[in-house]
Amino acid sequence: MAQHGPINNGVRLSSFDNDPQRVVAVKASDGATGEEVEIKYTNCKVIGNGSFGVVFQARQLGVPKHLEDIAIKKVLQDKRFKNRELQIMRLVKHPNVVDLRAFFYSSGEKVGLGRVRSSCINPCLQKDEVYLNLVLEFVPETVYRTSRHYVKLKQPIPNLQIKLYMYQLLRSLAYIHSVGICHRDIKPQNLLLNPSTGVLKLCDFGSAKILVPGEPNVSYICSRYYRAPELIFGATNYSTNIDIWSTGCVMAELMLGQPLFPGESGIDQLVEIIKVLGTPTREQIKTMNPNYMEHKFPQIKPHPFSKASVFRPRTSQDMLDLVARLLEYTPTARLSAIEAMCHPLFHELRLEGTMGVISQLSLRRCVGGWVEVLPTGVKAEVAGERGAAKDNDWADCYLTIRSHADPLRLVSIVYSPRLELDAGAELA
Template sequence: MADDKEISAPVVDTGHIISTTIGGKNGEPKQACITHWTISYMAERVVGTGSFGIVFQAKCLETGETVAIKKVLQDRRYKNRELQLMRVLDHPNVITLKHCFFSTTTKNELFLNLVMEYVPESMYRVLKHYSSANQRMPLIYVKLYTYQIFRGLAYLHSVVGVCHRDLKPQNVLVDPLTHQVKICDFGSAKVLVKGEANISYICSRFYRAPELIFGATEYTTSIDIWSAGCILAELLLGQPLFPGENAVGQLVEIIKVLGTPTREEIRCMNPNYTDFRFPQMKAHPWHKVFHKRMPPEAIDLTSRLLQYSPSLRCTALEACAHPFFDELREPNARLPNGRPLPSLFNFKQELSGASPELINKLIPDHVKRQIGLQQFMHPAGT
């Protein structure tokens, strides 16, 4: 990943027009590309910056479509992992890559431009909206947003084998009209291979799983489950559950709620960790973490996600089936404005390998009657 000096180049001026040829090997979208054509984008505004580069909103001059373009400095010696992953991703709750192209600067620097669908809001901005109004997010939205996060994770983890490794409210996009949610930013994502070491300094601090703080390098996709649990708690509380100021402070915040981890729990997080000197604290009861009127199902799900032992955390698909989300499965479930919910039960490959009991919980009776249960019990390609 480029450092700050290297990424000072990708400045995007409002009104700047980028023309590129789409098609062939480099810019090929998921669909088979038969011909080449020139397409032009006008940069409209910067929507995100970071050590990775820059994300800007742009308009396609040929179609009028608004897109998001992520521009990153590309090392000519290597393939871009984010591009390789995004080319195979195809799910309603994961951001869609439309195509890509390369551009250069006068300094002969090479930039990769990932052209993606544009989603106007992030969960971070939605949270800020409620916080500035001194309000809590309505529970129906908490359920709707977190359910879709878990559905996206179920696809990433079980279908394509990808661990996101940086799940946080800034990387969850929300369509304010349909309330469809999409996980974005796969710059840290990786296909985890058992027995292969990974870096432990990954994931934004407030959402970093404890095994990462303990320096584990052979972690699993359950680090994403921890992050999703932190997001759920934040939506319920209106503020981060574990707001540590540094790595040690982050662990202290976790211990304040979960209590001091046992030696066995530390072993489960990182077998190579040998320093057991921690302040001895008892777990804070979950029902005292939240306000008195918090539904017990919300507290129960949070407690199942935020476990020290990675193997004890529920999977993304198990989280989707939790009773906390039963309201979404009601036949007459609607948004507060009376509009229908976004599609929540058009499962495909995610159900491969799931038990009949789990599938039965995931698919509401009214959906089974409409579509037929058979296709869920035997998903295509299984």
């Protein structure tokens, strides 16, 4: 067993082992409390890498079986700055956000630039550099791979699955937005999915930031197909509404089987958006970036989403309506995540008998309302008040949420689907 001691002024560093079968023990900090813990893991293998670093899958020892599988995200740690991703991940705790189990630091391993073996070594890692390792719960699939699976089968994703994925994504965004966090990289690849339960987890907070009013932000953020138009216009005072635009792009992609705005550059991306939504008005441009108000754009009429030229024939009107409300040029005109959760599209999730349909789709369990995160004393109100949503007109719901003093609590009580189960429960 490889044991690694403290060096560098007490920071516990550990080196990944070349043998994936070998047990590695590291001194780490608990993700929630920061207390020192020892983690032992084995069966370590590379499952992804990029400019951010590398991600490994491993099996943790000495924990309950359902917690054994872990992912370890290893990123270069700049000694001059705190790691924003770590800071944010220690703040968040939600059923639809990937869980940070622990974190520790390690030194790089200088190896040749040959093929990366099925071990915990990455040729990008440099010796004597310090790396931050985030120990995360392992979730086997992504919404992206699920979408590609249906594309290969030449079949659309069932509407009920789209509703389940979108509701859980909105649920995660409503939570992080309520504490001021903007994810800034919403895309299908960052939506982890447990195929046996249907539970979705938002991951990769490497681009996330707590937005402060009046504080400028970089505009070159978010993956291209999912970038909000205000980012393309170079806005630096944007809000969490950029995540809402990205969410609309994800939903459209699930409905279409391909990206709605597949631009190859920033300008090309804007052209693709204008092709569908039409040319933005001067007023809309002002809300995105007033510096472009005098710019001359080609005048193109929008394509109504209700026509088959954009989406498949016989696409449900509720789906088209929600996508349209998420993909608004004016950032403040987009539905918030909480408002979108209450859209009629998700009423089916609130009906008796829906669970049986989900079971037939091999989604043996689905997270339900926000029962898991409600304050003590509120849970008792859920059963009695939840049914009110289906009797309310959508416009009334919208206005009620806009004016409510605590919309997060209101939605959690009244508008959550009837799909709650204990965390460890599964349908037969």
